């Protein structure tokens with residue numbers, strides 16, 4: 001159980017942040033066509049409740065998976081695919097737009113002059129982003145990004161609608177044998193709490209590291 | 219050498235540049251004057267493509283391009299040949315004074331780190347900031363930030379440095395130190411194109427003064443010609459207005475342009 005649960009937690013935020021960053025870049029630099037597509041996709045994702053998205057994912061998976069596989073000429077059967085990947089996909093769709101918007105807000109908060117200074121020095125758009133914009137952007141988004149990741153952690157408890165184990169479900173499964181439900185819920189709460197503390201700690205460390213160029217706000 | 223021919227630029231319906239032409243010879247200091255909104259900033263920004271001109275021709279050193287059909291690669295080449303000092307400094311906020319100057323040397327000029335550091339330290343010593351190498355922009359005064367900005371531009375050894383009102387965001391007591399540094403830059407023989415309202419600077423340093431209005435060059439000449447003997451009515455009006463404002467402001471500045479007032 002532990003392994004599965006950890007997999008869900010470790011992978012999902014990483015995937016969301018990477019994809020969210022890409023989406024934010026596409027939309028901020030306004031790459032033609034894809035930025036329009038993403039605008040629509042993000043708006044849709046934001047509108048649906050999380051458990052509805054998860055249910056839709058699992059439905060599509062159960063009813064359409066073999067059709068997809070046939071269409072792409074993949075030699076896989078529905079039983080070969082671990083449900084956890086569908087859970088990750090679902091959670092990614094649920095959280096992606098929020099995380100991407102957090103990153104985008106950081107990106108558009110950087111004054112235009114910082115981009116221009118980079119270009120004027122002779123740096124390319126990529127070099128300017130990598131060395132000047134990203135470090136400043138990242139510092140700004142650490143607190144809201146931490147929040148988003150904590151929310152993501154909490155909605156993992158929803159994946160039991162898909163029949164996938166999460167912290168809560170593993171706890172209650174254990175409890176059904178012993179009828180110790182209260183203990184099980186308390187145990188689950190403890191796990192969430194500890195994970196929350198770890199994430200907060202990492203966030204504070206990153207904040208400290210990136211804040212060295214800024215005056216301390218009184 | 220840098221030359222702009224017939225540059226046109228509009229923002230939507232607003233025609234900002236309407237066929238201005240400017241030429242700056244090597245080692246020359248050219249000062250551009252003009253009323254607010256006359257397109258001075260826009261012209262400088264077009265030269266290193268922070269703004270895209272609609273048409274016209276640009277020559278920097280041995281490179282000539284047509285604004286209407288310039289390629290990405292050419293833009294990059296020209297930016298490497300042209301330095302820019304911004305009105306509001308625009309230092310990299312996440313980098314120290316030293317890193318601000320070093321970064322372009324390492325990333326753009328591919329200079330080894332140690333050599334770049336040495337060069338950046340020299341440039342900062344030259345603008346008298348050796349004691350602030352490890353300060354972040356937020357810890358520096360406006361005048362100090364602008365001097366870092368100048369050091370950043372000169373360290374890259376561009377063919378020309380463009381200055382867009384480098385002192386107009388500064389408190390009066392910080393203007394002097396920045397102008398002093400700019401005079402030293404000029405003495406080094408670095409080619410400069412400077413937009414400024416500091417007539418004393420134009421007077422002391424400029425080889426040529428250009429008066430712009432309404433998106434075109436109205437008049438150009440030596441500082442003596444422009445300040446003591448302007449030919450165009452618009453130039454006269456502008457100068458007397460700016461001098462009146464200045465003397466009202468402080469009552470201490472001395473311009474040769476005062477003779478212009480006295481003549482009236």
Ligand SMILES: Nc1ncnc2c1ncn2[C@@H]1O[C@H](COP(=O)(O)OP(=O)(O)OP(=O)(O)O)[C@@H](O)[C@H]1O
Nearest residue numbers: 229232234252253254255256257258259260261383
């Ligand atoms: N990005 C922009 N979008 C729309 N209009 C612009 C933009 N930049 C400048 N303008 C307009 O172009 C005109 C010229 O502006 P510019 O900044 O070049 O003037 P300037 O000569 O530098 O004036 P100042 O002495 O006040 O700095 C102004 O009317 C301004 O409103």
Ligand SMILES: [Mg+2]
Nearest residue numbers: 258259260383
């Ligand atoms: Mg201007």
